[in-house]
Amino acid sequence: MTKLREQEDFVSGHRACAGCGLALGARLAMKGVEQDSIATCATGCLEVISTPYPESSWEIPWIHSLFENSASVAAGIEAALKAKGDNETKVIAQGGDGATVDIGMRGLSGMFERGHDVTYICYDNEAYMNTGIQRSGATPLAASTTTSPPGKQSYGNENTKKDALAIAASHGVGYVASASIAYPKDVVEKVKKAAELDGPSYVQIHVPCPTGWGFKESDTIEIARLAVETALWPVYEMENGEIINIRKIKNRKPVEEYLEKQKRYKHLFKKDNGQQKIEQIQEIANRNAKTFELDK
Ligand SMILES: Cc1ncc(C[n+]2csc(CCOP(=O)(O)OP(=O)(O)O)c2C)c(N)n1
Numbered sequence: 169m170t171k172l173r174e175q176e177d178f179v180s181g182h183r184a185c186a187g188c189g190l191a192l193g194a195r196l197a198m199k200g201v202e203q204d205s206i207a208t209c210a211t212g213c214l215e216v217i218s219t220p221y222p223e224s225s226w227e228i229p230w231i232h233s234l235f236e237n238s239a240s241v242a243a244g245i246e247a248a249l250k251a252k253g254d255n256e257t258k259v260i261a262q263g264g265d266g267a268t269v270d271i272g273m274r275g276l277s278g279m280f281e282r283g284h285d286v287t288y289i290c291y292d293n294e295a296y297m298n299t300g301i302q303r304s305g306a307t308p309l310a311a312s313t314t315t316s317p318p319g320k321q322s323y324g325n326e327n328t329k330k331d332a333l334a335i336a337a338s339h340g341v342g343y344v345a346s347a348s349i350a351y352p353k354d355v356v357e358k359v360k361k362a363a364e365l366d367g368p369s370y371v372q373i374h375v376p377c378p379t380g381w382g383f384k385e386s387d388t389i390e391i392a393r394l395a396v397e398t399a400l401w402p403v404y405e406m407e408n409g410e411i412i413n414i415r416k417i418k419n420r421k422p423v424e425e426y427l428e429k430q431k432r433y434k435h436l437f438k439k440d441n442g443q444q445k446i447e448q449i450q451e452i453a454n455r456n457a458k459t460f461e462l463d464k
């Protein structure tokens with residue numbers, strides 16, 4: 169088992185909301201990067217909470233890129249380090265789900281394709297939180313956001329969550345993993361593995377957001393755990409396209425137990441035919457359980 173190193177690269181004093189899963193995710197992720205490192209970060213909550221000029225919560229060289237080019241900036245830094253003969257310093261690229269699965273996907277794809285020695289970490293809070301909770305490609309089916317509100321005709325977000333892990337794997341990326349802040353050591357160990365790999369790697373961490381999802385700040389870990397225990401967020405790792413490790417679920421929970429605790433799904437329990445949407449979400453969980461053989 170990994171002994172957590174004492175050094176913190178992402179320190180307290182930042183301005184995240186109380187109970188922010190993203191802030192915990194970033195702290196844990198950086199615990200896994202044991203070598204000297206340089207990080208990039210796309211515009212989004214992580215950047216806004218941690219670097220209000222002239223302050224910073226980062227103890228490592230850290231660069232704010234644009235919303236769309238965290239991976240491209242990281243790739244450039246890696247190429248420059250290599251040109252200088254530095255093969256030791258690790259480059260970490262960071263982004264929210266919007267920065268990763270939507271606007272930054274082209275740059276990320278190029279970084280994967282060119283084989284840069286960069287670990288990309290996606291902090292997945294399932295919407296564009298920094299600008300006021302707009303839906304992203306990672307927003308799950310039926311979640312309410314300011315751009316996918318439930319109404320007379322609508323049940324919230326109409327699309328299902330984009331599978332960015334599969335997209336990463338399809339590029340032949342050597343290490344691809346999903347993680348959850350409900351399992352802190354797992355986050356650290358996966359980022360450590362990713363950072364030690366020579367070549368591109370991708371880790372997507374599920375980071376519940378009390379402000380955007382509408383739950384009590386003290387419930388962040390419980391919500392994160394329920395996403396895993398309902399099979400809505402499968403936790404697994406892949407090496408060279410093969411799944412090598414899966415977090416199995418004992419007594420999988422019905423999705424209602426996860427949905428009913430969050431305001432973003434409250435319309436499903438009030439509206440006529442909301443039950444049908446809940447059943448569709450249960451089908452997604454059942455499919456995940458089957459695909460990844462999650463049930464113990
Ligand atoms: C090209 C461009 N479009 C839009 C924005 C405005 N913008 C800044 S952050 C952000 C949302 C970030 O969402 P996400 O990447 O999911 O990160 P989160 O804030 O949720 O952690 C948006 C839309 C921008 N900075 N640049």
Ligand code: SF4
Nearest residue numbers: 184185188213377379
């Ligand atoms: S809006 Fe959500 S992700 Fe952003 S700082 Fe607040 S809790 Fe964290």
